[in-house]
Amino acid sequence: MxxxxxxxxxxxxxxxxxxxxxxxxxxxxxxxxxxxxxxxxxxxxxxxxxxxxxxxxxxxxxxxxxxxxxxxxxxxxxxxxxxxxxxxxxxxxxxxxxxxxxxxxxxxxxxxxxxxKSAGADEASSEAPRPKLGIRQRLAHFTWAWYTLTMSTGGVALLLRSQPHQFPGLFQIGLVVFIINILLFVLVTSALLARFCLFPGTFVRSVTHPREGFFFPAFFLSIATLITCTQRYCVPDDPEAARATAGTLMWAIQIAFWAYVVLTTSVAVGQYSYVFSAHSLGLQTMMPTWILPIFPIMLSGTIASVISETQPESSGVAILVAGLTCQGLGIAVAVLMYSHMVGRLMQSGLPNREHRTGLFMCVGPPAFTALAFLGMARALPEGFDHDMDGLADAATIETMGLIGAGFLWALSFWWFGIALLAVVQSPPRYFHLGWWAAVFPNTGFTLATISLGTAFQSEPILWFATAMSIVLVLTYLFVLCHHVRAVVVQDIMYPGKDEDVEDH
Structure with missing residues (x-):
């Protein structure tokens, strides 16, 4: 024997x-x-x-x-x-x-x-009773993908603040969601630190893992939502009032923005360089998570479009230039990834049903870029004219931004339709953290729709965006309920059930 x-x-x-x-x-x-x-x-x-x-x-x-x-x-x-x-x-x-x-x-x-299959899709093991594990053993499987929860919660808080049709109490509701997101961010970060301290060596294994490593940038995406929500909820919308009452906070936000740009640039270059040299990933196994390392630096443009308007004019223009550069890099790399993603879908078909919600991640890059284009063009000083010849003044740039945003919104809508039909055709049965892809990228899609409706001054578009917001909030609550249930019944934070295993 x-x-x-x-x-x-x-x-x-x-x-x-x-x-x-x-x-x-x-x-x-x-x-x-x-x-x-x-x-x-x-x-x-x-x-x-x-x-x-x-x-x-x-x-x-x-x-x-x-x-x-x-x-x-x-x-x-x-x-x-x-x-x-x-x-x-x-x-x-x-x-x-x-x-x-x-x-x-x-x-x-x-x-x-x-x-x-590993990602919570094991019918045999779900039918058979699994042994109860203690919190220490389960913390060994607390992965970077948990930051998808804080990404989505911060996105919903930002969406509530940006609604075109406000009602009394909506600001307070959004503020409560923002505070809850801060608490969730602290809890998730503490749990990850506990995992790395209790199990030495897991930090390096987590960031170099061929599956979990791609969720490492979700940490920076959560920080991006914290920066933007701080600006929207704690700084007055009027630039003069903001400079008079929130000067110190504005300086802190500006420092946070530049630190974010430096760190996310390092992630975009460093993580892809590591993946190129250390892993050999077949294109037939490609998933939208491969786009995540470029996502944080791309959101630099979104942050710039939110914070630059209340900054001093010289600082605001510098922030806009950096944001435009980072946004261009992000959407360019995302388009390169899209070509491989379409090739994978053409050759191998749709992913397994348990991973189809990840297709919503492709909605994010063009949606957030459209949002950034509109926001950065609108944030330019009224008298901005770089060459003083009227060819590149604020009005012209805003028109170009509107055209580009409409083009990118259509691409985002196409990906949304592909992902929605794929999920409806074969819905997932078992919860995993990839379900949050149905929330955060679609937050950018909804915000871009609101910005387009505002730019075109179209009430039908704005009411359509309001309906999208309601559906998105309901989706958030649906995923959150399943997330809590999955923790209780050990469908996640359990050996073989999380992103620390390879299953595709």
């Missing part, structure tokens, strides 16, 4: 194959997805039949048939597991395949590709 298995949950991994030392006995070939190969499109929606083996039921030297031998060997392995161990899915599937070879097929026990 093989060496005793270690205590703790046992999962279906190639390195834990209980038949690795059984060279003298033939074994059926396992489906490819059990070896962590990328799933084929539609694997989550349809099952597969085990490949037929070539061996026959012959008596062994001990007088037992191969069927009896394999069955007894499987029983021995399962009985040797600790009582609190979750039986390996590989063990269950081998038992099913062995029976199927001899005509004893039980269709209810046939494995499905979706049943061995």
């Amino acid at each position: 093989s060496a005793p298995l270690p205590d703790g949950p046992v999962y279906s991994r190639p390195e834990s194959n209980p038949f690795a030392d059984q060279q003298s006995h033939p074994r059926p070939e396992l489906p490819g997805s059990l070896h962590n190969h990328p799933p084929r499109p539609g694997d989550g929606e349809r099952g597969f039949l085990p490949r037929q083996s070539s061996y026959v039921d012959t008596p062994s030297s001990s007088g037992r048939s191969s069927t009896e031998y394999n069955e007894s060997h499987l029983d021995d392995i399962e009985k040797s597991l600790p009582i609190h161990t979750v039986p390996s899915l590989r063990l269950q599937i081998l038992r099913s395949i062995t029976r199927n070879h001899h005509g004893d097929r039980d269709k209810t026990s046939e494995p499905r590709c979706m049943e061995v």
Whole structure:
């Protein structure tokens, strides 16, 4: 018999194959997805039949048939597991395949590709009771993807403040959401720090992980929402009043902006450089999270469009120039990624149903760029004319910004339609933190719609944006409820359920 298995949950991994030392006995070939190969499109929606083996039921030297031998060997392995161990899915599937070879097929026990996927999509393990883990063990799986919660909460707070049709109390509601977001940011940061302190070495592994590492920029996206919400809720809208009453806070916001630009530039260059040199990622496995490292620096333009109007004129223009540069870099790299994303969709089809909400992430770059173009053009000083010839004055730049914003809004709408139809066609069944992609990018899409309606002075567009805002707030509450439930029932923060494993 093989060496005793270690205590703790046992999962279906190639390195834990209980038949690795059984060279003298033939074994059926396992489906490819059990070896962590990328799933084929539609694997989550349809099952597969085990490949037929070539061996026959012959008596062994001990007088037992191969069927009896394999069955007894499987029983021995399962009985040797600790009582609190979750039986390996590989063990269950081998038992099913062995029976199927001899005509004893039980269709209810046939494995499905979706049943061995990692991101909370394991029907077999969700039906079987999982052992309760303590908070320390669960903190080991608290990932950078949790910042998608604070990104989305900050985006909703900013959306409430920007509504074209205000009513009494809406400002206070948005302020409460902003304060809650600050508390959530502190809690998430504290939990991550606890993970890194309790489990040394996990910080480096997290930022270099081929899946979790792409969520590292979500930390900076959360900071971007904190900066913009601070400007909108704590600084008066009127520039003169702001300079008279919030001078110190405005200087702090300006310093935060320049520090943010430096840090996000380092992330955009450094993380992509690392990915290019350390990982080999097939384009057929591409997911929208690959865009995330460029997202924070792109939001520098959005921050600039919000804070520059109340800054002193010289500082405001410098902020706008930096914001325009960063926004251009972000949308350019995002478009490069879009070409690969479309190629992946054309060749391999839509992602597995559990990951289709991630397609909403493609809505964000053009939407936030449209928002930044309109905001930065509007924030230019009225007398701005760089060459003093009337060719590049504030009015001309604002017109160019409006044209570019309309162009980009249409691209954002196209991606929104693609993502929405994909999710409606096959909705996810199990919560994972990628669900928040249905909130934050669409916040930028809604804000860009509001800005376009304001620029065109169109009430129908503004009322349409109000309807979009209501749907988005309801979506936020829906995802938040499922998020809380997933924590309680151990669908996340649990071994094999989070972004610290590779599943596509």
